[in-house]
Amino acid sequence: MAVSDKKSGCLSIFFPFLKFFQKEETQALPYRLRDDFLSPAEFSFYKVLSSLLGGRWTIQSKVRLADVFFVARPNENIAFFNRIAQKHLDFLVCHTTSMKPALGIELDDSSHRRSNRQERDEFVENVCKAAGLPLLRVPVQREYNSREIAAQIAPILKANFENPAPQSQPTVEKPTNSVPVCPKCDIPMVLRAVAQGEHKGKQFYGCSNYPQCRVMKPVKAQIA
Template sequence: MFNQDKFGLLRKILKMLGLKDEAIDDIIGRIAELLFANEEEKAPTAPRFPYRLRDDFLSPAEQSFYLVLCQAVETRAAVCPKVNLADLFYVSSKDYGEFRAYTNKIDRKHVDFILCAPGSMRPLVGIELDDRSHRRTDRQERDEFVDNVFAAAGLPLVRIPVQRGYSLAELRSLLQAYLPAGEGQNAPSQPSDAAPTAVEAPVCPRCGSAMVLRTSRSGPNKGQHFWGCSNYPRCRGIVKVPV
C-alpha cells in the first residue's frame, strides 16, 4: 500500500523526469484511485466518506473582494466564486484521445469568479484575482493557458491585482461593458471607438488573433487594463482600453 511518504518519493522522481505539477498530480491521483479500488476488492468493507467541510472556502483576499464585487454588480449579475473550468468549457473533438487530453488540462483548474446573467445564468465574464504567487514562472504559464482557453471560447477574462482596498466606482466602471443594463438603467450607447464589450473583443493588429483583457503588473502603467494578444509571447500585440 502506498503511504504519503511513498507518494512524496514518487512525486520527486516524476519531477526529476521533467513533468509539470499538474501532470504529476494527475498521475498520482490515478494511481491512488487504482490502489484504493484494489483494496476494496481485497477486503470489502462499508463505504467510507472521509470528507470534512473546509474552513476557508474563500481566502481572506477573495472574501474581501467578493463583498465589493457584489456591491459593484448589484442585481445586474450573479457572482459565482471558484468555478471549475470544466464546468464552463468543453472540448470540441471527435477524437477520444484528444478529447481526454484537453479535458484533463482544464478539469483541475478553476477561475476565481464568474459573473452570470441573472435568470439564465449565462456566463458573462470571468475574473481572476492575482496575488504575488502569480509572479512565479509556473503560475504565469498557468495564467497564459487559462487566458487562451477563455479567448478560444469567446468568454472575456479580467485580471485584477489583489489590493488592501478596492474602489467601488473603479470596479463598476471596469465591469460596465460586460453587464446587462440594470433596472431603470438604459444600456449605454457604444460608438465605434468605445471600449470592447464581451462579444466585441478586438482582433490583434499584428497577427489577427483574438485578444484577452489583461492587467499591467509593473512599470508606469501598473494596475491598468489593456487588450493583449492571446498568442503572447509569440505575438506581443497590444490595444489600449479607452478610459
C-alpha cells in the first residue's frame, strides 16, 4: 500500500465522505452537464414569464407530473402512477410563500400535432383537471407578446390567489361515530395528535396520504 493510501485510509475513519469521493472519482461516471437545459423556445418564454411575474410567484421548469400530483389510492392505482412517472409539465407557477402549484403551462410546438402527442396532451389536461390545477397551452412563437401572455395568466393567478382551493381547512360535518373519509382522496382518515405547539396532544383526523394530502377534520364533530 502506498504511503498516501495509508494516510487517506486513516483520514477516512474521521472523514468517511473522503472515501466516498475517492471511489466516485476512480469510477469516472459518464455524466456531463447539459448546455441546453432549456430549449431556445423554452428559454425565450421563460424570460417573458419571469418579467411578468412578481415575487409573489415562482416559476419551475420541466416539472415531473409525479412531483406535482399524487395518486389518491396508490396501492390500487399503480398503473395511474406509472402514467405520470415519466411525463413533465414545461412550466409550473407556484405561490412563492407556500410553493403551492397554481398554474401549469405547456408550450405547444409542431410536435403537438402528432397523434401520439395529442393523446399525451389530452391525458395531461385530464390529470390537471382532475386535480384542480389550471393548465394553459401557449403556441411556440419566435417572440412572445407579453401583453397577450399577461392577459391569459393574470386572471388565473388572481382567482387562485383570491380563492384558493379549500384544503387543509378542518370542515365541520354532521356528527358521526365512524371514521371520516378524506374528501380529496376518498380513503379513510386516521386519528392523529398535534405533536407540538399550543395545541400539543389535541386529536384530529388527518388523511392517510399525509404529507401529500394535508386535509384535516376535527375529532369533536365526529363524536359529539
